[in-house]
Amino acid sequence: MSGDSQSFEQIIKNTEGLVAQIVFKLITNPEDRRDISQDVYLKVYRNLSGFKFQSKLSTWIAQIAYNTCYDYLAKKKLVFHDKLYNDDGTEKEVDAGNWHPGIENWAETLIFQKQQAKILKTEIEKLSPLYKTLITLFHNEHLSYDEIGVITGLPDGTVKNYLFRARRILKNNLLLKYKKEEL
Amino acid sequence: MNNGHLIDTMIQQYILDRSSLDVVSTAHIASCAHCRQKAASYKLLFSEIENIAPPAFDFDLAKMVMAQIPKQRKRNLWSVVLISIVAAILIGVPIYFFQEYFQDMIAGISVIVLSLIGIIILMILVFQILDEYRKYDKQISSLDF
Numbered sequence: 001m002s003g004d005s006q007s008f009e010q011i012i013k014n015t016e017g018l019v020a021q022i023v024f025k026l027i028t029n030p031e032d033r034r035d036i037s038q039d040v041y042l043k044v045y046r047n048l049s050g051f052k053f054q055s056k057l058s059t060w061i062a063q064i065a066y067n068t069c070y071d072y073l074a075k076k077k078l079v080f081h082d083k084l085y086n087d088d089g090t091e092k093e094v095d096a097g098n099w100h101p102g103i104e105n106w107a108e109t110l111i112f113q114k115q116q117a118k119i120l121k122t123e124i125e126k127l128s129p130l131y132k133t134l135i136t137l138f139h140n141e142h143l144s145y146d147e148i149g150v151i152t153g154l155p156d157g158t159v160k161n162y163l164f165r166a167r168r169i170l171k172n173n174l175l176l177k178y179k180k181e182e183l
Numbered sequence: 184m185n186n187g188h189l190i191d192t193m194i195q196q197y198i199l200d201r202s203s204l205d206v207v208s209t210a211h212i213a214s215c216a217h218c219r220q221k222a223a224s225y226k227l228l229f230s231e232i233e234n235i236a237p238p239a240f241d242f243d244l245a246k247m248v249m250a251q252i253p254k255q256r257k258r259n260l261w262s263v264v265l266i267s268i269v270a271a272i273l274i275g276v277p278i279y280f281f282q283e284y285f286q287d288m289i290a291g292i293s294v295i296v297l298s299l300i301g302i303i304i305l306m307i308l309v310f311q312i313l314d315e316y317r318k319y320d321k322q323i324s325s326l327d328f
Contacts, residue, residue: 005249012245017237024238034242041248053325120231139232168191171228 008048012041015058018141019065022151025133026069036072040065055150059143062151066133073129123173131166138163189218191225198225 019040027033043064051060124132130152137143137151145156145163152159189197189208197204197212212218278285289297 005252005254008252009245009249012248016240016244020238020240030241033240034247037240037244038248038251041244042251045248045252053322056325116231117235120228121235124232124235135232139229140235140237164192164195167195167225167228171191171224174228 008045011044011057011061015061018058018062021136021141022062022065022133023069025136026066026073026129032072036068037065040068043068055147059147059150062137063153066151067153069129119177120174123170123177126173127166127170131162131169134159134163135166135170188215189221191221194218194221195225197222198229 016037019037023033023037023040027036040061044061047064051057055063124135127135134148134152137148138145143151145159148154148159149156154162189211193204193208194212197209201209212222
């Protein structure tokens with residue numbers, strides 16, 4: 001595969017969507033996104049002969065993209081993952097209160113909100129980089145827990161747990177936002 | 184269970200893969216308006232997430248990357264031809280000079296033994312071809328984007 005320019009261009013075109021999902025979720029600066037995405041594919045090109053066919057090529061490229069972004073965030077000392085636990089060891093939780101009888105129609109209301117997609121996007125952006133990346137890879141790219149584990153280097157069980165927490169936080173944040181708008 | 188209701192993890196599991204949830208929990212959701220409502224919220228949330236338009240780079244990434252990659256080296260066909268000729272000479276010359284010896288050696292072996300050797304070589308070849316095909320098939324499927 002290495003050395004064939006046309007094939008490599010095709011690989012870029014076929015995988016840049018997945019790479020964009022990861023880069024956009026982890027990197028906020030547009031200039032940095034440009035540099036990082038180029039860096040990702042230059043790394044892919046240099047290491048293509050080392051691809052062992054143990055996963056899908058797109059998964060391997062996504063893994064390189066994830067690691068490149070992770071290194072960038074570590075270098076810049078940016079927060080990659082919110083602190084998940086309180087000092088006493090219990091899990092930190094966004095408190096949306098108990099299920100409120102007055103918001104039983106939350107689902108219906110959300111459907112009819114004009115800016116629902118925008119609100120959801122904003123709330124996803126508020127999640128930690130790791131959480132929003134996991135949400136995107138699972139729900140938008142439809143990757144399996146196993147594939148996400150390969151990309152992020154996390155065990156399957158951890159991926160599952162983080163995803164459960166991320167969705168719960170997202171749902172609770174949306175509920176809080178809804179409650180505030182109601183008041 | 185939390186206050187008689189299913190915890191969020193179980194409700195998410197119910198929406199994502201109903202069959203993986205135990206019968207008691209599934210039955211609870213069916214009979215509990217509170218949990219059903221929560222399940223509906225998660226279901227809506229998941230579908231809304233899926234509806235978000237994917238991000239796209241506002242520049243031609245392929246073009247930018249390809250500009251930085253060194254031009255492909257032309258394969259030197261002559262070197263391939265030269266290596267083939269040298270290999271043919273290295274194998275052919277001993278066979279030519281020692282052909283009588285080889286003929287005597289083969290003539291001394293019975294037809295049955297020769298056939299057996301031939302079958303074994305053929306079987307090894309078939310297994311190797313099958314193995315290579317399996318490898319090739321695996322590699323092609325891993326390129327499926």
